[in-house]
Amino acid sequence: MGNNQQPVLLAAEKLRKFYGEVRAANDISLEIAQGQVLTLVGANGAGKSTFLNLLTGLVKPDRGEIRLLGKRITGLAPEQRAKMGIVKTFQLEHVFGDMTVFDHVRTACLSAAGKHYSMFKDISTETEINGQTEQLLELFDLARVSQSLVKNLGHGFKKVIDIATSFAMKPKILLVDEPTSGVGEEEKYHIMELMMNQIRANNLAAIIVEHDLNLVKDLSNETIVMHEGEFIARGAPGDVFGQDKVVEVLVGRGF
Amino acid sequence: MGANTRTGRMMPSYIDDRLIATIVLTAIAAVIPLFVSEYVRTLIQRCLLWIPPTFGVYIIYSLLRQVHFAQSIFIGLGSYIAAFLAGKYFVTSELLILLPLSLIVSIGVAYVLGIFIMRRTGFYFAIMGIAVTMAFWSLVYKMRQITGGSDGISDIKNPSLFGIQLGDQGLYYVSLVVSLGLILLMRRILHSPFSLQLRAISGDLQKAESIGIPVNGMRRLAFIVAGANAGVAGVLLAFSYNYVGPTTFAWEFGAHFVQAAIIGGVNYFVGPIVGAFVFVGLEFLVSTWFPNLWEVVIGVIVAVIVVTVGEEGVTGIVKDLFGRTLKRANLEERTYSDGK
Amino acid sequence: MFSMGLRYILNALPVVSYVILLSFSYSFLLYICGRVSLTFAGIYLVGAYATVSLSIALMGNSLSFAGFMGILLLASLLGAAMLVASYLCFERFLKTDVHRMVATSSLLLVFRGLVKVVWGTTPVTYSAPFLELGVSEIAGNIVPNYYLFMLGLALLLMLALAYFLNRTSWGMRFRASSLDGDRTMAQACGVNQNLVTLMTFAISGVLAGLAGGLYAPIAGAAYGSEANALLLAALSVIIGGVGSIGGAVLAAFIVGIVRAVAAIKMPVLELAVPFIIASVTLMLRPFGIWGKEFRY
Numbered sequence: 001m002g003n004n005q006q007p008v009l010l011a012a013e014k015l016r017k018f019y020g021e022v023r024a025a026n027d028i029s030l031e032i033a034q035g036q037v038l039t040l041v042g043a044n045g046a047g048k049s050t051f052l053n054l055l056t057g058l059v060k061p062d063r064g065e066i067r068l069l070g071k072r073i074t075g076l077a078p079e080q081r082a083k084m085g086i087v088k089t090f091q092l093e094h095v096f097g098d099m100t101v102f103d104h105v106r107t108a109c110l111s112a113a114g115k116h117y118s119m120f121k122d123i124s125t126e127t128e129i130n131g132q133t134e135q136l137l138e139l140f141d142l143a144r145v146s147q148s149l150v151k152n153l154g155h156g157f158k159k160v161i162d163i164a165t166s167f168a169m170k171p172k173i174l175l176v177d178e179p180t181s182g183v184g185e186e187e188k189y190h191i192m193e194l195m196m197n198q199i200r201a202n203n204l205a206a207i208i209v210e211h212d213l214n215l216v217k218d219l220s221n222e223t224i225v226m227h228e229g230e231f232i233a234r235g236a237p238g239d240v241f242g243q244d245k246v247v248e249v250l251v252g253r254g255f
Numbered sequence: 256m257g258a259n260t261r262t263g264r265m266m267p268s269y270i271d272d273r274l275i276a277t278i279v280l281t282a283i284a285a286v287i288p289l290f291v292s293e294y295v296r297t298l299i300q301r302c303l304l305w306i307p308p309t310f311g312v313y314i315i316y317s318l319l320r321q322v323h324f325a326q327s328i329f330i331g332l333g334s335y336i337a338a339f340l341a342g343k344y345f346v347t348s349e350l351l352i353l354l355p356l357s358l359i360v361s362i363g364v365a366y367v368l369g370i371f372i373m374r375r376t377g378f379y380f381a382i383m384g385i386a387v388t389m390a391f392w393s394l395v396y397k398m399r400q401i402t403g404g405s406d407g408i409s410d411i412k413n414p415s416l417f418g419i420q421l422g423d424q425g426l427y428y429v430s431l432v433v434s435l436g437l438i439l440l441m442r443r444i445l446h447s448p449f450s451l452q453l454r455a456i457s458g459d460l461q462k463a464e465s466i467g468i469p470v471n472g473m474r475r476l477a478f479i480v481a482g483a484n485a486g487v488a489g490v491l492l493a494f495s496y497n498y499v500g501p502t503t504f505a506w507e508f509g510a511h512f513v514q515a516a517i518i519g520g521v522n523y524f525v526g527p528i529v530g531a532f533v534f535v536g537l538e539f540l541v542s543t544w545f546p547n548l549w550e551v552v553i554g555v556i557v558a559v560i561v562v563t564v565g566e567e568g569v570t571g572i573v574k575d576l577f578g579r580t581l582k583r584a585n586l587e588e589r590t591y592s593d594g595k
Numbered sequence: 596m597f598s599m600g601l602r603y604i605l606n607a608l609p610v611v612s613y614v615i616l617l618s619f620s621y622s623f624l625l626y627i628c629g630r631v632s633l634t635f636a637g638i639y640l641v642g643a644y645a646t647v648s649l650s651i652a653l654m655g656n657s658l659s660f661a662g663f664m665g666i667l668l669l670a671s672l673l674g675a676a677m678l679v680a681s682y683l684c685f686e687r688f689l690k691t692d693v694h695r696m697v698a699t700s701s702l703l704l705v706f707r708g709l710v711k712v713v714w715g716t717t718p719v720t721y722s723a724p725f726l727e728l729g730v731s732e733i734a735g736n737i738v739p740n741y742y743l744f745m746l747g748l749a750l751l752l753m754l755a756l757a758y759f760l761n762r763t764s765w766g767m768r769f770r771a772s773s774l775d776g777d778r779t780m781a782q783a784c785g786v787n788q789n790l791v792t793l794m795t796f797a798i799s800g801v802l803a804g805l806a807g808g809l810y811a812p813i814a815g816a817a818y819g820s821e822a823n824a825l826l827l828a829a830l831s832v833i834i835g836g837v838g839s840i841g842g843a844v845l846a847a848f849i850v851g852i853v854r855a856v857a858a859i860k861m862p863v864l865e866l867a868v869p870f871i872i873a874s875v876t877l878m879l880r881p882f883g884i885w886g887k888e889f890r891y
Binding site for chain 2: 625631685688689692693694696697698700701702704705707708709711712822823825826829830832833862863864865866867869870873874877878881
């Protein structure tokens with residue numbers, strides 16, 4: 001299953017997170033190697049977002065371990081994990097609305113270079129950073145809107161900006177939470193294509209949460225079905241979606 | 256698209272018109288004491304000294320979207336350092352010692368306080384800021400033997416610079432230079448990678464965390480920058496008022512800087528400068544005729560500004576009024592275009 | 596040792612009582628309407644001055660307890676009227692928390708300034724209720740009855756509010772609109788949001804005005820005391836947690852008693868101590884001792 005020859009990049013071991021009675025993550029374990037792309041499907045409230053948030057550190061687990069390249073990172077803050085290469089894009093709109101697209105991506109480039117506290121340097125003299133930013137904007141087809149304010153752009157644009165900003169962090173593993181939710185059919189494929197091209201070109205690991213099962217089949221040859229905080233099936237999308245228990249879990253949302 | 260693009264609300268570019276305006280205004284400020292009475296000169300000096308603390312509020316407001324009520328602490332620290340060293344326990348009145356000392360003390364205090372009050376944002380930060388000013392106020396008020404209690408310390412002699420005793424006019428020019436220097440420094444800071452990332456934090460906290468921005472550390476540094484400005488101005492304010500009392504620490508004094516920043520308009524870099532002049536000018540004008548009413552008048556003005564134009568302030572109103580004229584002169588276009 | 600502790604507690608009762616009322620006035624607005632407003636401290640100040648002035652004007656230096664209660668009622672209603680008016684004319688136009696904090700702090704300065712214009716800066720006092728209610732003895736300590744009356748009234752009001760919020764159908768409408776509930780959903784179910792907001796402001800005004808009036812016979816109505824009130828009440832909300840009645844009472848006791856002890860043992864730290872408690876609380880329990888996690 002998957003790229004077993006590659007060393008394990010990120011490992012989650014028996015992660016548990018309960019919200020009162022609700023089991024958002026019930027002893028989940030997962031290993032993912034470099035270049036491996038997984039998709040994660042499941043009904044609303046199955047714990048998909050919680051799982052991604054556990055990996056990024058936005059949610060603290062009740063128990064369990066997370067390791068990046070063998071190093072324990074369970075207690076680290078989100079910003080430290082982001083620095084180490086675990087970067088997440090958001091399901092809902094999480095963008096810096098008052099910035100231009102250029103500044104939006106540049107912020108992440110600066111952060112990746114560790115230039116947080118550089119107060120007395122004019123930002124226009126950061127030629128290396130500005131070059132990187134422009135390159136990224138080219139790659140994600142954003143150069144033509146680089147001077148627009150993010151809040152004035154459409155939903156699809158904001159998604160692409162979010163993804164481009166995540167790539168500026170030079171991630172090792174990308175956690176993508178429903179990249180196409182709320183986006184029209186046509187834009188959906190465009191966004192996915194832009195993203196997948198970059199994931200493959202950089203040989204990144206990725207976990208993608210997606211509702212559109214047709215899209216899931218195109219994205220990756222390995223998918224995981226989640227239900228009530230547990231992984232109930234794992235394998236090639238074609239096989240997995242045929243299983244009875246999977247149909248039962250997913251059918252609720254009009255599969 | 257040039258590599259050094261820097262468009263955006265709070266990032267004006269180095270434009271000739273602005274440079275010219277700066278030089279003209281500075282020149283006016285430099286020659287005006289030769290023509291006006293001593294009283295007016297002191298008033299202008301106070302306006303100049305109000306600029307740095309107001310800039311502190313401005314930085315916290317425009318970059319972090321927080322209300323900084325605690326500037327009076329740093330003004331107070333700077334003022335009492337001046338009052339102790341140059342007044343009560345006469346040690347030295349050398350500005351080259353007083354100013355750096357106040358800077359260091361302000362940075363140190365801001366660092367420690369930042370740990371406590373920058374932990375949370377929104378009303379938590381505002382209230383904790385007010386609480387700290389009150390704590391300092393009661394401390395100074397009650398340590399009567401050292402601070403003189405409610406009587407404060409008066410009779411602070413003019414300072415010296417490079418060992419040369421400064422006259423009142425000399426103090427004015429020192430204030431002008433310090434204030435101008437701090438304005439230029441703030442301008443540099445607002446164009447820095449640091450402030451871009453601060454804007455990210457106020458834009459969307461979760462996203463900022465997810466791209467590795469150390470939120471708490473950066474907020475604290477912004478707080479330190481704001482405090483350092485006020486600390487430096489505090490030293491000169493003590494000499495300017497020739498009196499220091501516990502009211503320097505009072506929460507309403509800190510709130511006045513917030514009011515000044517709002518009056519000026521926090522959407523504009525010149526906002527704090529305009530705000531400082533308008534606030535001190537208004538305070539002077541109103542209290543000349545109605546001594547008890549100036550706080551009411553300014554309070555009402557601030558409340559009306561917040562409701563009607565929000566962050567635009569007087570600067571925005573003036574810009575709107577004269578915007579058309581400027582546009583005809585084709586200045587408007589360049590304001591928001593590329594530096595290159 | 597125990598009796599010393601008891602004496603501190605008894606001496607702190609007036610502060611505790613008025614902080615209970617005032618902090619809940621602030622936290623109630625925050626909890627039900629999600630609105631930050633510092634105006635309450637101005638209402639407190641006006642309430643204190645109104646009580647003292649009315650009492651002196653109507654009763655001179657004598658005391659009719661029923662009359663005093665009537666005046667307290669008037670002061671509370673004045674507070675409610677002022678806060679509702681401030682909401683209708685002004686605060687409802689404020690869209691963000693930052694705007695609210697800036698504008699209401701300015702409004703507080705306006706209230707302060709007006710008090711200065713009307714009453715001047717010299718404190719006015721009317722201490723007849725405090726002096727003439729007599730004293731009781733509790734475990735060897737002499738306590739003015741007025742202290743007990745204040746605490747009793749404050750606790751009674753809190754109990755009434757708790758009953759109102761948790762047991763009545765109107766209270767349910769309030770809670771449905773609060774940070775705990777869902778405003779849009781409440782509106783969809785036919786809860787009149789404007790009415791709830793207005794009533795919240797009115798209740799908050801009653802509490803603030805009453806706090807000022809109740810404390811005035813002990814401390815007098817003093818220009819500048821609003822800063823103390825603002826500080827103690829707002830810090831109590833941070834300590835106790837937003838929207839929690841139990842938290843408000845508990846935090847008021849903590850703040851009041853510790854402050855009273857500090858005022859005697861280490862006077863210079865009198866106002867620093869509440870701040871330190873609040874800092875520690877924020878570190879251990881970011882949402883207050885009794886608070887729930889809100890978006891703030």
